[in-house]
Amino acid sequence: MTASDSALVLAADVAAGRRSAVSICEAALARVATLDGRLSAFLEVTAEHARRRASAIDADVAAGRPVGPLAGVPVAVKDNICTTFGRTTCGSKMLASYASPFDATVVERIERAGGIIIGKTNLDEFAMGSSTENSGYFPTRNPWDTERVPGGSSGGSAAAVAADMVPLALGSDTGGSIRQPASLCGIVGLKPTYGRVSRYGLVAYGSSLDQVGPLARTVGDAALMLAVLAGRDPHDSTSAEQPVPDYVAALDDAHLADLAPRLRIGVPREYFAAGLDDETRAAVEAALDVYRRLGAKTIEISLPHSPYAVATYYLVATAEASSNLARFDGVHYGHRTPRPKDIVDLYSSSRDEGFGAEVKRRIMLGTFALSAGYYDAYYNQALKVRRRIKDDFDAAFAQCDIIAGPTSPTPAFRLAEKTADPLQMYLADIYTIAANLAGVPAVSIPCGLSQGGLPIGLQLMAPLFEEVRLLQAARLHERETDWHQRRPAIVAAA
Numbered sequence: 121m122t123a124s125d126s127a128l129v130l131a132a133d134v135a136a137g138r139r140s141a142v143s144i145c146e147a148a149l150a151r152v153a154t155l156d157g158r159l160s161a162f163l164e165v166t167a168e169h170a171r172r173r174a175s176a177i178d179a180d181v182a183a184g185r186p187v188g189p190l191a192g193v194p195v196a197v198k199d200n201i202c203t204t205f206g207r208t209t210c211g212s213k214m215l216a217s218y219a220s221p222f223d224a225t226v227v228e229r230i231e232r233a234g235g236i237i238i239g240k241t242n243l244d245e246f247a248m249g250s251s252t253e254n255s256g257y258f259p260t261r262n263p264w265d266t267e268r269v270p271g272g273s274s275g276g277s278a279a280a281v282a283a284d285m286v287p288l289a290l291g292s293d294t295g296g297s298i299r300q301p302a303s304l305c306g307i308v309g310l311k312p313t314y315g316r317v318s319r320y321g322l323v324a325y326g327s328s329l330d331q332v333g334p335l336a337r338t339v340g341d342a343a344l345m346l347a348v349l350a351g352r353d354p355h356d357s358t359s360a361e362q363p364v365p366d367y368v369a370a371l372d373d374a375h376l377a378d379l380a381p382r383l384r385i386g387v388p389r390e391y392f393a394a395g396l397d398d399e400t401r402a403a404v405e406a407a408l409d410v411y412r413r414l415g416a417k418t419i420e421i422s423l424p425h426s427p428y429a430v431a432t433y434y435l436v437a438t439a440e441a442s443s444n445l446a447r448f449d450g451v452h453y454g455h456r457t458p459r460p461k462d463i464v465d466l467y468s469s470s471r472d473e474g475f476g477a478e479v480k481r482r483i484m485l486g487t488f489a490l491s492a493g494y495y496d497a498y499y500n501q502a503l504k505v506r507r508r509i510k511d512d513f514d515a516a517f518a519q520c521d522i523i524a525g526p527t528s529p530t531p532a533f534r535l536a537e538k539t540a541d542p543l544q545m546y547l548a549d550i551y552t553i554a555a556n557l558a559g560v561p562a563v564s565i566p567c568g569l570s571q572g573g574l575p576i577g578l579q580l581m582a583p584l585f586e587e588v589r590l591l592q593a594a595r596l597h598e599r600e601t602d603w604h605q606r607r608p609a610i611v612a613a614a
């Protein structure tokens with residue numbers, strides 16, 4: 121099955137004329153048709169658009185025109201990223217019929233690079249959640265165990281990649297939404313440095329935290345996608361001018377040769393405290409052993425403000441969300457109630473009908489945190505703690521090159537296990553949130569399976585704009601292990 125090949129191999133084959141983009145696209149669509157009835161990873165499959173793009177790539181190859189680094193590679197896109205083809209619903213009834221008049225910069229870059237976008241994936245409504253159960257449409261299921269969640273909020277993208285429907289997908293990560301689902305689905309998920317990738321066309325949740333990034337089966341494919349996405353975009357003033365290194369070439373064996381003995385890996389003691397599942401702890405320890413065997417040094421470090429990260433995040437993120445989501449009022453954007461009594465009812469009923477419970481909870485929390493009289497006690501205080509968390513990372517990176525620990529405190533949990541208790545759900549991001557507050561890049565890579573056969577992820581974090589170092593460290597582990605080659609049973613059976 122061609123869909124199980126890496127994006128690097130597929131693109132090279134298409135560019136060389138060994139395989140046609142159309143046949144790869146059809147294989148991906150066929151796998152979606154076979155598997156997605158059981159997984160519900162996609163909100164919409166944009167088959168006609170994909171077929172047109174694939175034919176265009178094949179025509180370019182036949183005519184000897186240059187094709188890009190993603191030539192013919194099927195890609196899935198989280199549905200909070202705007203596309204002119206298909207709808208962009210954000211997993212919300214609010215935007216059930218929204219068709220974007222423009223493509224997000226990341227979408228434009230993927231298509232310019234020859235990537236074939238085959239559909240839009242499911243998510244927690246407006247990316248608020250850790251299980252994809254907050255989708256306004258249906259939950260997505262974990263390919264490793266369909267009674268369990270794929271994580272979230274980019275659960276549809278993670279499931280699509282883990283089930284070999286596509287080699288690459290886009291997610292967005294505000295507090296862990298790329299890394300945590302990657303961990304729960306046994307794949308690679310990368311949150312770039314804040315500002316590394318344009319957010320133009322990503323529907324905003326927490327604007328000072330949001331980043332778009334790749335979900336992939338290998339570190340090399342994640343690097344390939346990052347190379348396509350990264351770089352300054354005049355449409356996003358927060359995108360960085362920083363030059364874009366060759367992330368793929370940086371992973372050559374030659375570049376990795378003497379890396380391990382020079383690598384100092386910081387292991388934060390706060391990430392191994394109460395609440396960490398035993399099997400997860402053991403798998404992460406085993407991953408650290410892999411690095412030690414290669415000659416790397418591991419040193420215990422402290423990120424002393426970690427215990428405040430979740431509380432800080434849920435003030436900053438909800439405050440920003442309450443402002444960002446004000447535009448969905450039935451007038452500017454989104455669902456409009458059919459028979460409003462008056463203008464106030466037009467706004468309030470449209471919002472009441474369009475938003476789900478979690479989104480409403482967060483808008484209320486954020487509005488409260490920003491309100492006169494409480495602003496200093498909550499929002500301003502959270503900004504101060506955020507600064508401390510950032511300082512923790514600066515101090516840590518004075519002692520080490522990379523920080524390593526678990527991505528998620530547990531493997532995939534059961535559907536409905538945490539839906540009744542939002543606080544339990546919020547704790548799913550306890551190890552991922554700090555990277556967003558500090559802006560640093562972080563990746564989750566597969567590092568084990570539980571007794572019950574559920575994937576476990578290792579999280580690595582690096583200083584600002586050190587994605588090369590991050591990917592190289594991830595690749596060192598991948599080269600020594602075969603966790604990235606394990607596939608869920610549903611894939612073998614398909």
Ligand code: GLN
Pocket residue numbers: 247248249250272273292293294295296297298325437549
């Ligand atoms: N689970 C976190 C939240 O609910 C993070 C979500 C995200 O990264 N988009 O906000």
